[in-house]
Amino acid sequence: xxxxxxxxxxxxxxxxxxxxxxTDNLKEFVIKxxxxxxxxxxxxxxxxxxxxxxxxDKIGFLGLNGAGKSTLLKIIAGVLKPTKGDVKLYxxxxxxxxxxxxxxPNFSGRDNIYLNGAVLGHSRAEMQEKFDDIVEFAELGEFxxxxxxxxxxxxxxxxxxxxxxxxxxxxxxxxxxxxxGDMSFQRKSKDRMNNMMSDATLLYVSHSVGSVRNLCxxxxxxxxxxxxxxxxxxxxxxxxxxxxxxx
Amino acid sequence: MSxxxxxxxxxxxxxxxxxxxxxxxxxxxxxxxxxxxVLWSLLDPLLSMIVLTIVFSTxxxxxxxxxxxxLSGQLTYNLFRSGSTQAMKSLVGSANIWKSVYVPKYLxxxxxxxxxxxxxxxxxxxxxxxxxVLRVDFTVYMIFASLPILIILIMAFGAGLILGTxxxxxxxxxxxxxxxxxxxxxxxPIFYPADILPAQFKFIQTYNPLFYLLTCMRDCFYYGKLYxxxxxxxxxxxxFVLLGIGIILLRKYQDxxxxxx
Numbered sequence: 001x002x003x004x005x006x007x008x009x010x011x012x013x014x015x016x017x018x019x020x021x022x023t024d025n026l027k028e029f030v031i032k033x034x035x036x037x038x039x040x041x042x043x044x045x046x047x048x049x050x051x052x053x054x055x056x057d058k059i060g061f062l063g064l065n066g067a068g069k070s071t072l073l074k075i076i077a078g079v080l081k082p083t084k085g086d087v088k089l090y091x092x093x094x095x096x097x098x099x100x101x102x103x104x105p106n107f108s109g110r111d112n113i114y115l116n117g118a119v120l121g122h123s124r125a126e127m128q129e130k131f132d133d134i135v136e137f138a139e140l141g142e143f144x145x146x147x148x149x150x151x152x153x154x155x156x157x158x159x160x161x162x163x164x165x166x167x168x169x170x171x172x173x174x175x176x177x178x179x180x181g182d183m184s185f186q187r188k189s190k191d192r193m194n195n196m197m198s199d200a201t202l203l204y205v206s207h208s209v210g211s212v213r214n215l216c217x218x219x220x221x222x223x224x225x226x227x228x229x230x231x232x233x234x235x236x237x238x239x240x241x242x243x244x245x246x247x
Numbered sequence: 248m249s250x251x252x253x254x255x256x257x258x259x260x261x262x263x264x265x266x267x268x269x270x271x272x273x274x275x276x277x278x279x280x281x282x283x284x285v286l287w288s289l290l291d292p293l294l295s296m297i298v299l300t301i302v303f304s305t306x307x308x309x310x311x312x313x314x315x316x317x318l319s320g321q322l323t324y325n326l327f328r329s330g331s332t333q334a335m336k337s338l339v340g341s342a343n344i345w346k347s348v349y350v351p352k353y354l355x356x357x358x359x360x361x362x363x364x365x366x367x368x369x370x371x372x373x374x375x376x377x378x379x380v381l382r383v384d385f386t387v388y389m390i391f392a393s394l395p396i397l398i399i400l401i402m403a404f405g406a407g408l409i410l411g412t413x414x415x416x417x418x419x420x421x422x423x424x425x426x427x428x429x430x431x432x433x434x435x436p437i438f439y440p441a442d443i444l445p446a447q448f449k450f451i452q453t454y455n456p457l458f459y460l461l462t463c464m465r466d467c468f469y470y471g472k473l474y475x476x477x478x479x480x481x482x483x484x485x486x487f488v489l490l491g492i493g494i495i496l497l498r499k500y501q502d503x504x505x506x507x508x
Contacts, residue, residue, distance in 0.1 A: 016506070024507060026417040074505075078349035081502040101347030104272060106279065111272070118268035119348050121261050 005090060006171060006201045007053040007076060012085035014046040014071055014225075045071045046082070046225040055091075055170070058193070058202040060212035060233060062240045063222035069205045072222070073097060073173050076203065091170025091201075094120055096177040100156045105149035109140055109159055112148050116163050130166045137192070138162035139185070153180040165192055172197065175205045190215055209237050262354055269358035273333070274365055288369040292318060292325070296377070299438050310440055312381045312469070318374045319468040320437035323461045326367045326396070327403050328428050333359040334407020335414050335424060342508040352501050353494075356407045360400055367396075374468065386471035394479060395463040402456070402486035408493025415504050435461055456485035 018041040023029045046068045053059060061069045074080040076087055077095035096102075102119055103112045113134055117127035135144050138158040148156065157180045164172055178189055193202060193215060206212055212219060212233065219236035221228045229236050278284045296314050304313040337355040338345075345352060378385065414420045434451045435458055436444075444452065452458045459482045463474040 024417065025419045026423075027419065029417065077347070079346055080505055095348055097347040100343075102344050104276075104343075106276065107272070111275070115268050115272060118262075118265035119344055119350055121265070123264040124268070 004055040005052055006055045006057070007051070007090070007203075008088040009049055009051040009053075009072075009076065010085050010087070012046055012049045012072070012075060012082045012087065013044065014068070014075065014080070015083040016043045016045055017041060018043050044225055046075075048085070049225075049227060050085075051220070051227075051230075053201060053203075055201060056199055057218055058216040059204065060216035060219040060237075061203065061205045061222060062209065062212065062219055062236065064244075066224070067222040068225040069222055070097070070175055073175055073203055073205060077173055089171065092121070092167075093171040093173070094164040094167060094169035095173040095175075096160050096164055097173065097175045099153055099160070099177060099180065100148070102160065103148045103156065106147055108147055109135075109138075109144040109151070112159070113163055116160075117167065120164070120167050120169070122167050126167075134159075134162045134166050137166070137188075154182060154185070157181050158185055161189055165197055169200060171201045171203070173203045176207070178211070179206055179208060186211070209241060213237055262351060265350065266354055266358055266361075269354065270362045270365065273358060273362035277362070277366070285369060288366040289373050292321060292370050292373050295321065296373075303438055307440055312383050314377050315374070315381060315383050315469050316465070317438050318377060319465045320435065320461050322367065322370055322374060323395075323399065323464045324432060324435060324437055324457070325370075326363060327399050327406075327457055327460075328431070329366075330360040330363040330400065330403035331406040331410065332424065332428065333363060334403060335410035336421065337407070338411040338415055338504065339418070339508060342504075346505055346508065352504070353408065353497060356411050357404060360404045360407060363403070364396075364400055378468070383469070384471050386467075388467045388471055388473050391473055392464055392467035395460045395467075395474070395482070398479070398482050398486050399457075399460055401490055402460075402482065405486060405489030405491075405493040408497050409489065412493075412496045412500050415500075415507050431455075431457065434458075437461070456482040 023032060049068075049072060061072070063069050071080065073095070074097060075082050076089070077093060077097060078087075078089075079095075079097070102116050104115060107115065113131060114124055114127050117130075118124070135141070138155070138161075140155065140159060143151070143155065148159075151159070157177050160177060161174070161181075178186055181189065193200075202215065204212065204216055216233045218231065219233045219240075220230045221236055221240050229239055278287065281287060283290065296318055299317050300314050303317075304310075307313065310316050334356045337359040338352060341355045344350065345355075375385075377383075410420060410424055434455060436452075441452065441462075459478045463478050463482075466472050466474040466478075
């Protein structure tokens with residue numbers, strides 16, 4: 001572990017407009033516009049979050065539903081632009097933000113390995129080299145030529161995790177992706193994170209506090225868009241568990 | 248070169264493999280589960296050519312080698328229509344990917360246009376085949392068709408950026424555009440001679456940049472001559488205007504896409 005900064009989150013706030021998102025066709029928009037129903041209904045999902053994450057940190061995010069965990073990770077991954085503030089990354093990133101995201105459901109696992117690799121910035125030749133490793137680690141075997149839409153959620157998560165870790169990213173984001181894997185795969189992924197990915201920075205979201213303790217060395221507790229506490233993983237997990245028990 | 252341009256070039260080389268992967272995916276998707284596969288991009292123009300020739304070649308008997316006349320127009324129109332239509336749908340269609348990993352969004356639009364260019368190249372085989380059968384001369388001017396083809400691609404890319412951005416916010420843009428394309432088809436002399444249009448309606452040709460491109464393509468393949476400078480300049484300007492508007496629109500609104508898909 002070093003003091004080299006990997007991710008800098010500076011005063012990030014995120015505002016959503018709740019009413020805006022309901023209109024998705026021209027007809028409704030015109031009717032609402034004429035009736036003057038296009039009012040603004042604001043909702044702040046994140047309030048002024050600042051974080052500094054170092055190289056090799058393994059960070060678990062805790063919090064109830066709607067705490068802003070996924071929103072924050074989407075902003076760090078660069079798919080969502082914050083209303084205020086900014087995020088700086090000092091390395092390559094492999095985000096697994098939701099199950100099956102980044103796959104084309106009609107394509108086989110094989111094609112999706114190349115597609116997903118290209119999305120993460122790796123050429124077909126590079127992915128060809130890693131191909132056997134990926135398939136073996138994902139335990140897909142002969143299913144590799146079956147369309148991904150026919151995969152179980154466990155298979156999808158194993159393939160996604162296997163691809164994301166094999167391209168050696170500096171930062172890896174896991175948002176509830178591992179929780180569908182069975183015990184043996186969870187153990188395997190933990191080993192992989194500790195050995196192969198020991199230099200990588202992990203941002204991990206799970207509602208299972210046990211797995212956060214298992215995989216992470218630090219934790220951040222979010223509540224209604226603000227950081228409540230941050231620090232050593234067991235300490236924060238204990239605080240969080242006491243809070244949840246008293247709800 | 249400014250700092251920003253260098254940065255954009257870097258990201259482009261990084262995403263070059265993604266672009267080729269996306270084109271590959273588009274083409275594979277198109278022919279998935281079809282027994283005839285790529286043969287469809289040959290059969291489609293061939294069958295419509297046969298029907299149109301049977302129906303119209305006697306009506307427009309003054310048009311010699313009617314099948315070549317029709318195909319050179321139809322393929323041009325089709326390259327624009329299918330390219331821009333697929334580009335329009337590409338942003339919503341690929342939401343699954345760009346919602347989870349950051350990728351420059353224009354890549355999806357560009358890959359749709361390029362994959363349609365590949366199918367266009369396949370269908371050129373039919374045009375060449377028919378030209379051989381009807382003994383229409385292969386002239387050196389056919390090489391000059393590459394310029395109007397490039398302009399059609401730029402135009403389809405620009406239109407695709409504009410429509411794709413609108414389509415994220417208003418899904419009915421897809422339906423409106425398919426009606427527009429139908430009107431566009433009948434407004435162009437694809438299966439009828441250009442001069443049958445009454446003088447007071449001539450404007451639907453003079454104000455249509457695609458009409459000039461169709462003329463250019465027909466000059467190269469059918470008449471075996473070089474197009475005039477104005478015929479290529481007008482659509483070139485139009486294509487770059489569309490591209491400019493498309494880039495501005497995408498830049499302005501792309502950060503909000505994720506909230507609407």
